[in-house]
Amino acid sequence: MRKKKNYKRSIEPDIKHENVQIARFINYLMKDGKKSVAQKVMYDALDLIAEKTKQSAIDVFEKALENASPIYEVVSKRVGGANYQVPREVRAERKFFLACHWIIEGAQGVKGKPMAQRLADEIISVFNNEGNAIRKKQNVHKMAEANRAFAHFAR
Numbered sequence: 001m002r003k004k005k006n007y008k009r010s011i012e013p014d015i016k017h018e019n020v021q022i023a024r025f026i027n028y029l030m031k032d033g034k035k036s037v038a039q040k041v042m043y044d045a046l047d048l049i050a051e052k053t054k055q056s057a058i059d060v061f062e063k064a065l066e067n068a069s070p071i072y073e074v075v076s077k078r079v080g081g082a083n084y085q086v087p088r089e090v091r092a093e094r095k096f097f098l099a100c101h102w103i104i105e106g107a108q109g110v111k112g113k114p115m116a117q118r119l120a121d122e123i124i125s126v127f128n129n130e131g132n133a134i135r136k137k138q139n140v141h142k143m144a145e146a147n148r149a150f151a152h153f154a155r
Helices: 020-029 035-053 057-068 092-109 115-127 132-146 148-153
Strands: 072-079 082-089
Touching: 020 035, 020 057, 020 092, 035 057, 035 115, 057 092, 057 115, 057 132, 072 132, 072 148, 082 132, 082 148, 092 115, 092 132, 115 132, 132 148
Parallel strands: none
Antiparallel strands: 072 082
């Protein structure tokens, strides 16, 4: 029996900046369906970014996503009774997903500040090629590099 086709859903651009990437990021940031809270946090973070960097907040955000996006990742594959970590290139949608989640995790890992400020700090640090999301990306790349010998199992 075949699986049903997974259709791509189109996401509307966000209200304030008319940007689809920001709208998707807000959706990943959202908890328990509270979109207005996630929007407030994201827009406050973008305002803080513009204030701190004296640059366009959207440009800083997009560059940070680009910096945090992994090129390779490892996928577990079972071959002949053994599990191998096979390095693979990451698809574009997954790159965006991983970058967003690593930035959000990095912001949530810090305590003692409002979420908008933590998110702004993490995005700025990723923009400068620092921070938890960049560390996570480097670890993923190291794993892929270490398991390069199993690349012939990829398919």
